[in-house]
Every structure is written in C-alpha cells, then in structure tokens.
Amino acid sequence: MIVNRDNFLLGLAGLRLSVKKIAYSIICCACLYVSVTLLSCKDEQRNSAAKVRIVQSDNGYAILRNGKVFEIKGASGTSNFQTLHEAGGNCLRVWDTLHLRQILDSAYANDIAVIAGLPIQNSDQTELYNDPIKTLRQLSKFQSVIDRHKNHPALLMWCLGNELDFPYKPSYNSFYAAFNAITKMIRRIDPDHPITTTVMNFNKKYITNIQLRCDIDVVSFNIFSNLGLLRKDLSEFSWFWNGPYMLLEWGTDGPWPGCQSTAWGAFIEYPSKKKADIILHRYRQHMPLEDPRLIGNFIFFWGSKQETTHTWFSIFDEHGRKSEPVAIMQYIWKRTLPDEHYPQxxxxxxxxxxxxxxxxxxxxxxxxxxxxxxxxxxxxxxxxxxxxxxxxxxxxxxxxxxxxxxxxxxxxxxxxxxxxxxxxxxxxxxxxxxxxxxxxxxxxxxxxxxxxxxx
Incomplete structure (x- = not known):
C-alpha cells in the first residue's frame, strides 16, 4: 500500500492533537475532583465539632482540643479577630448569643477558639426561679443556642452565667435546680464541650456551693484589683478545692467602689498609657502562671464598650483602631513588641x-x-x-x-x-x-x- 507522505504527516499531527486534548481533559477532571474534594473536606471540617476535654496529669491540668494540648492566650471581647490573631492570641470569650454564628465564623477564619457565654439570670431573680414555666422557658432558650452552635469547630466551651452569686440558703434551691438542669441539658446534647461559670473575685462561699451543688468542669473568676491576692487565696483554700480554674476577665481597675473619685462621686479614669503599664505589671507580678491549676486567662476588654465612659476598658476605638494595651498583650503572648508606635x-x-x-x-x-x-x-x-x-x-x-x-x-x-x-x-x-x-x-x-x- 502506498501512503501519501503529506496525508500521513497530517494524520499524525491530528493524532497528537487528539492525545493532547484527551490529556488536557484528564488533567482538568483531576483538578476539578481535587478542588471539589478539598471544598468538601473544608465544609465537613466547618461542620465538625472540636472535641474538647479538661484533663489532669502529673503536670497539672490542661485543655485537650482534638487530642492536642490547647494553651489559651485569651481576651474577653466581641471583635477584632484578625488583630487578636496577629498579636498572638488564640481564644475569645464572648456573651453575644444573638450574633454567635457570625462570631464563630469570624473566629474560625482567624484561627481563634471561642468560649461562648450563656447569660443566665442571677440567683436573686426569685420571681424567675420560683416559676416553673419561666424556668423552663429559660432552659428551652439555651437549648436552642446549644443545638445551633454545638458543632461549630471554633467553639471551645460554654460559660453558664457571668459573675453569678451562689448562696447557701435553702430559699435558693430553685436557682440551683434550674442551673443544674441547664448543665445536664448541655452534657446530654453536647458532650464535646466543657462547662464553666464565672464569679467575681475569689469567693470561698461561692466556690464551696459550686463544688457541692453544681456540675461544671472548671471555675472561672473575673478579677482585677484583687489579682494580687489570688495566689494566697488559692493556697489557703486548696485543702477543700484543688481543681482547675480560669481568669475570664482581668486588667485595669474599673469604675467601682475603691477607685479614686471626685467629691461628687465621679470615678477618675487613668490615661491609656497608665492602663497599659498596670496591665503589664499585674501580669508579671500577680498572674499565677506557675500554678498547674491555671488553664487560661483573658484580658478585658478586646473591643470598644461603654462602662461609665466609652474609653475605660476599650482597647480599641469604635473604628477598630488600636491603643497601647494591644502592644502589651502581643508582648505577653509572643514575647515580642510590635514595631509600630503608640501615642502616650x-x-x-x-x-x-x-x-x-x-x-x-x-x-x-x-x-x-x-x-x-x-x-x-x-x-x-x-x-x-x-x-x-x-x-x-x-x-x-x-x-x-x-x-x-x-x-x-x-x-x-x-x-x-x-x-x-x-x-x-x-x-x-x-x-x-x-x-x-x-x-x-x-x-x-x-x-x-x-x-x-x-x-
């Protein structure tokens, strides 16, 4: 058979082109498969709860998150996730249940874990706790919050109440019943996340009642001027309670009794430079970092808030601009000071x-x-x-x-x-x-x- 040379070369070129097209199609399909698989894995990860436990070893207490030790570098606040991450922080404690999904998503995008607060009414609200219908309504409200957010990978733990009182008197039995009903509900529908609650300062009476009458995993304190007394208080009461604890709020003194004030009762606020100095001094001198029971501390307040003034606790202004305590916290978390300057x-x-x-x-x-x-x-x-x-x-x-x-x-x-x-x-x-x-x-x-x- 005689084959025309030009026809042969033309056919060979066409064959090569077909092979290239097939190879290109295979590569495109493979890339599409990998992309879809990665997106699917990411979506699966986003919908997969982080399994968190508080464990005790010979070295003390620690938080295990998905089997790995999680060392909290925390702040209490509402926003500025990227700045928190850049400064070396890794955990935010929040109280906003209405926008919790948005907060969790933003935290996840910046590799931040979240302690989510559940704003339970304090024990003195007897009208609520002596009414079974109102108590059940409160329980149902929190159950819906737990159900909606328990599988979010940014969630670290739940905090039931803020600065609650835990009295001795039998007249508060209905409060304890309601409190324990909520913790029981959380354990039933979300066993992957520990539970804490917060009291103001170190209070032996409250700690005793929490240990004897409540079911939580870790006690937390909001503590400011009394931080210098904490080591002594912990040591003197360790015969009864020797469990793990966190400091969910600490920092400069607030506009409270004991703060310097004017003759007409206006509390005197320090300039932001002095606040930054106080924060660093308290961390260096009074934070019980050597205590194996301490599993986390949170500077207050990572954001902007009104409390007597709009500047008292605000580490950021309303536009997200930074004040000097950001530099102090970066030094604490990363052991390096930022290059940028802050006015003083x-x-x-x-x-x-x-x-x-x-x-x-x-x-x-x-x-x-x-x-x-x-x-x-x-x-x-x-x-x-x-x-x-x-x-x-x-x-x-x-x-x-x-x-x-x-x-x-x-x-x-x-x-x-x-x-x-x-x-x-x-x-x-x-x-x-x-x-x-x-x-x-x-x-x-x-x-x-x-x-x-x-x-």
Whole structure:
C-alpha cells in the first residue's frame, strides 16, 4: 500500500492533537475532583465539632482540643479577630448569643477558639426561679443556642452565667435546680464541650456551693484589683478545692467602689498609657502562671464598650483602631513588641488642675485644657469632646450605650491645647481627649468637672 507522505504527516499531527486534548481533559477532571474534594473536606471540617476535654496529669491540668494540648492566650471581647490573631492570641470569650454564628465564623477564619457565654439570670431573680414555666422557658432558650452552635469547630466551651452569686440558703434551691438542669441539658446534647461559670473575685462561699451543688468542669473568676491576692487565696483554700480554674476577665481597675473619685462621686479614669503599664505589671507580678491549676486567662476588654465612659476598658476605638494595651498583650503572648508606635499621654490639666482636684466651674466659663505627652512629636491629631457624666442605670445595671457628646465649640490653640466654654446647665461632665498618631493608633484620657449654677 502506498501512503501519501503529506496525508500521513497530517494524520499524525491530528493524532497528537487528539492525545493532547484527551490529556488536557484528564488533567482538568483531576483538578476539578481535587478542588471539589478539598471544598468538601473544608465544609465537613466547618461542620465538625472540636472535641474538647479538661484533663489532669502529673503536670497539672490542661485543655485537650482534638487530642492536642490547647494553651489559651485569651481576651474577653466581641471583635477584632484578625488583630487578636496577629498579636498572638488564640481564644475569645464572648456573651453575644444573638450574633454567635457570625462570631464563630469570624473566629474560625482567624484561627481563634471561642468560649461562648450563656447569660443566665442571677440567683436573686426569685420571681424567675420560683416559676416553673419561666424556668423552663429559660432552659428551652439555651437549648436552642446549644443545638445551633454545638458543632461549630471554633467553639471551645460554654460559660453558664457571668459573675453569678451562689448562696447557701435553702430559699435558693430553685436557682440551683434550674442551673443544674441547664448543665445536664448541655452534657446530654453536647458532650464535646466543657462547662464553666464565672464569679467575681475569689469567693470561698461561692466556690464551696459550686463544688457541692453544681456540675461544671472548671471555675472561672473575673478579677482585677484583687489579682494580687489570688495566689494566697488559692493556697489557703486548696485543702477543700484543688481543681482547675480560669481568669475570664482581668486588667485595669474599673469604675467601682475603691477607685479614686471626685467629691461628687465621679470615678477618675487613668490615661491609656497608665492602663497599659498596670496591665503589664499585674501580669508579671500577680498572674499565677506557675500554678498547674491555671488553664487560661483573658484580658478585658478586646473591643470598644461603654462602662461609665466609652474609653475605660476599650482597647480599641469604635473604628477598630488600636491603643497601647494591644502592644502589651502581643508582648505577653509572643514575647515580642510590635514595631509600630503608640501615642502616650501622661495626664491632662484643666486650667492647670488635675482630675483629682475636684474642678468646679461656673456656667459658660472659658476653660483651657492641655495634654502632657511622653512623645508629643508623634501626635497627628487630637479629638476633643465633652460628655455628661454617665450615671444612668436601668434595673440596677449601668448604661451600655455610648452617650452623645455635647455640641461644644473648641478653639484650637495647638494640637495639645484648646479653649472651650463650660456648659450652661448645672451638673457633672467630663472632657475627653483622643490622640491619634501617624500609624493610626490612639491614646485617651479624660477629666471630670462639675458646673455649679447660682440659679
């Protein structure tokens, strides 16, 4: 048979092209299969609960998460997950059950574990706990929360209540029954996540009742100025209770009894620089890191919140910009300080007087506030605001919404000084200064004053 050379070469080229097409199709199918498999695995992982246990060994207590030791580097707050991860943190304690799915998803995306709070009513709410229908309604509400989120891989454990009271008296039996009904429900439908509860400071009576009357895995404390007493308290009570514990809130002192205040009862807030110094000092001197019973601690507050002022505990401003405690926590968690700079305020003066000088003003009086800085050359801008003192309470609880600043005209004399006229209405106020540097970081301070009227 005689084969035309040109036809042969043309056929050979076509064969090669067909082989390439087949190979390309095989590669595309393989890539598609791998992609689908990876996405399927990721979705499966997202819907797979992390199995968490608290275990005891010769070295003390530890958290096991999916079989591996999980060392908590924690913060209590609501947001700023990426910054938490970048600073070296790995766990966030939250109280928002309404947006819990969104919080868990954001935490998972940033490799953050979550302790989810369940806001159970305190034991003094006898109207609730003596009513079986209301108690059952509370149980049902929390069961739906557990059911919705128990399989999320970011979930670490549940915290039942915040700063609860655990009294001795038999009249509180209905509270204990309701508390234990919730823990029993959690153990039944979500055995993969431990349970904790939180009390304010170290309280022997409460710890005793928790141990004798409740079923939880770890006791947690919110502790601030009393952190320096914790080692002694733990040692003296170890004959009765020697179990694991966490500190779910610690940091600088809050606007509570014992805090320095003015003659009219306005608590005096430290500048953010001094707060950062207090946080570092308390961690170095008083955090019982050597105690094998301590399985985690959480700085307060990783976010922005109103508590007497909108700056008292807020490590971030409302736009997510950072203050110096972020750098302190990075040093604690990673043992390295960030390269970026933070502005540092020493104090504020108002007509040459400090916050502790009980500043009394006349209505419409011209005032000269000035800031004294450690590093004034780094200041990019200063935002001055005046607020009424936040004394509003509802059902005995402090206001949690940021107040609206007064419409005040500031005549800027320089970055660190300004002029304003005091309000015409009698009452307590605060002047706030928020300083931003060229990195976008901020520092805050405020000074309380009182306007007195002759009318």
């Amino acid at each position: 305020i020493r104090y504020m003066l108002l007509n040459h007087k400090g916050a502790g000088d009980n500043i009394l003003l006349n209505p419409g009086q011209t005032m000269l506030p000035e800031l004294v800085m450690h590093d004034k050359d780094s200041v990019m801008s200063v935002n001055w605001e005046i607020f009424k003192e936040d004394w509003y309470k509802e059902n005995g609880q402090n206001n949690t919404r940021k107040l609206i600043p007064l419409d005040t005209k500031f005549e800027t004399d320089g970055k660190l000084t300004t002029l304003f006229k005091s309000p015409m209405e009698e009452g307590p106020y605060r002047i706030f200064a928020k300083i931003y540097d060229y990195n976008g970081n901020f520092a805050t301070c405020n000074t309380p004053f009182y306007v007195m009227s002759d009318r």
